[in-house]
Structures are given as structure tokens and as C-alpha cells.
Amino acid sequence: MAASYWDSTQRKFWTFTKQQLALERKKIEESERNLVNMYPLPDRRHLSIHFYQQLTKMARPLAIRQQALATAQVYVRRFYTKVEIRRTNPALVLATALYLACKMEECPQHIRLVLAEARHCWALDTSFNDISKIGECEFTLISEMNSQLILHHPYRSLAELQTQFLLTMEENTLAWSIINDHYLTDLPIIHPPHVIAITAISLAVVCKPTQGGPQLHAAGLTTALQTLTNPRNAASQGSQNRVLKLVDWLAESNVDIEAVVECIQEMISLYEVWESYNDKACKDQIAKFVKARGLDK
Structure with a gap:
């Protein structure tokens, strides 16, 4: 292996x-x-x-x-x-x-x-x-x-990054749910596991944990994408600081930010389609x- x-x-x-x-x-x-x-x-x-x-x-x-x-x-x-x-x-x-x-x-x-x-x-x-x-x-x-x-799954990357981003238990659970749901798309055979894990963490940090569950709402993910691309528009000062820290980390890392954005858009599309299933x-x-x-x- x-x-x-x-x-x-x-x-x-x-x-x-x-x-x-x-x-x-x-x-x-x-x-x-x-x-x-x-x-x-x-x-x-x-x-x-x-x-x-x-x-x-x-x-x-x-x-x-x-x-x-x-x-x-x-x-x-x-x-x-x-x-x-x-x-x-x-x-x-x-x-x-x-x-x-x-x-x-x-x-x-x-x-x-x-x-x-x-x-x-x-x-x-x-x-x-x-x-x-x-x-x-x-x-x-x-x-x-x-x-x-x-197979290499994003769950390991999530566990490794959890402490780095100081995820709460609720955020970690939400990120795990997003990883579970991404298997309903083509993302597992398009992007590396770490990109999926970072996508899930990004959404978990921006979305309220109460939005978690087997299906997130497409509207909530659209808002999350807008927040990540415009972090200074975050609703509260505390939320803005966390999002800015995440965006700064992404900018300094070797992670393909365009790939993360593409993954978020694909998840938005999935949840929109799910509503008509x-x-x-x-x-x-x-x-x-x-x-x-x-x-x-």
C-alpha cells in the first residue's frame, strides 16, 4: 500500500x-x-x-x-x-x-x-x-x-487539520458530514483528499453548525462561498477573524484555492439537485x- x-x-x-x-x-x-x-x-x-x-x-x-x-x-x-x-x-x-x-x-x-x-x-x-x-x-x-x-480518504486529512484550525466538536461533525456527502459527486475521482478535507473545513467554519446534518442547504453554502471569497463581509467580528485566518492560511499554503472553490460550487450544485430528488x-x-x-x- x-x-x-x-x-x-x-x-x-x-x-x-x-x-x-x-x-x-x-x-x-x-x-x-x-x-x-x-x-x-x-x-x-x-x-x-x-x-x-x-x-x-x-x-x-x-x-x-x-x-x-x-x-x-x-x-x-x-x-x-x-x-x-x-x-x-x-x-x-x-x-x-x-x-x-x-x-x-x-x-x-x-x-x-x-x-x-x-x-x-x-x-x-x-x-x-x-x-x-x-x-x-x-x-x-x-x-x-x-x-x-x-483508497486514500479525506477523513485522515480532516483529523490532521482539526487541531491546526481549532475546530469545535460541532464544526468537526459538520465537516465530517460534508465529506460524507461529497461521495455523491465526482469530486472523489477529480480532486485529492486534502482538497476535499479543506473544503469541508472551510464550509464548517463559515456555516453555522446548526446547519449540519445529512444535507446542508444550498443557500447556506452559497453564502459560505461568498464569505470565503469576501471574508471582510463576515457577519460578526469573531466570525470574520476566523474566516480571515482560514483565508490567510490558504493563501500561504500550496493548496489549489481554485480547486477548493470548485469543490464548494459542486457541493452547492449537489444540494440544489438533492431538493428535487x-x-x-x-x-x-x-x-x-x-x-x-x-x-x-
């Missing part, structure tokens, strides 16, 4: 620019044009929200750690940069990604327990009646990711191609 992100396979092979990512996805869609036209799908971020909710349903009864859940989300995102989603059964991919992530994060779950939770989440999916399906899918996942399975619509659109193509057998 590479001790440093900079020497890792994650940086060398699984970090894209937005343009590269768009090109990869366009290639996949062009190669499967008939399927794409026949089975339209919702906004990619809506799919990510749906996938996260399904993974959480499986993970909660098994007491799976948050980092393993995050690893599973990244595996799914990586996999679908290589494989057209309409050629797969997303339920099977999600269950397998979680099973594999638990092994890689050293909190393994017995395959039969994962299968049982998957069967509970997707009761009508008969592919979960056969334990070998997860084994076969695991081989495919590993193959498509070229056995490059070690319709779980039933996502389920129906996925079920349509899964049933029609017999992928749940």
Missing part, C-alpha cells in the same frame, strides 16, 4: 480532470447508443443519491464503518466510468462493492450476511438467491479496477432496463 496519496494508484490511475471524465463517459454512451436511447436515466447525481441510500440500508444492520461505505461508493463510481450502467444490475454491483470494500477496509463481512441484507433491500431481485453471483461480480469489479483497490422515479427507471434485459435473474 502506498503510504502517500501522491505515490498511490488512486492518484496515478484514478484521478481525472472534469474534461477527461466527460470524455470517458461520452465514449461509453456512444458505444452503447441504442441502450442509452432506449432506457433514459435520471441525473447522475440523483442516481448517486439513490445508490447511497441503498448502500446505507444494507450497511446499517451490519454496523459497517463509514469509511468502508465511502470506499464502496468510490468503487461504484470507478466501475461506471468503465462500464455502461444499462449493461449491469446496479443492485448486484452495489452489494458486491460493499462486500469488497469491507474486505479492503479490514472490516470484512461474511458473504452470506451481505447476501441476506441485499435480498432484504431488493426482495424481487432473484439474482440474490445465488451466492455465486456476488463472487462473479466481485471478480468483474476487481478486473475493471485493475486490482487497484487501495425523487426516489420512486429513480427506482422505476433502473427497474425498467433491469427487468427488460433480464439482469435480475
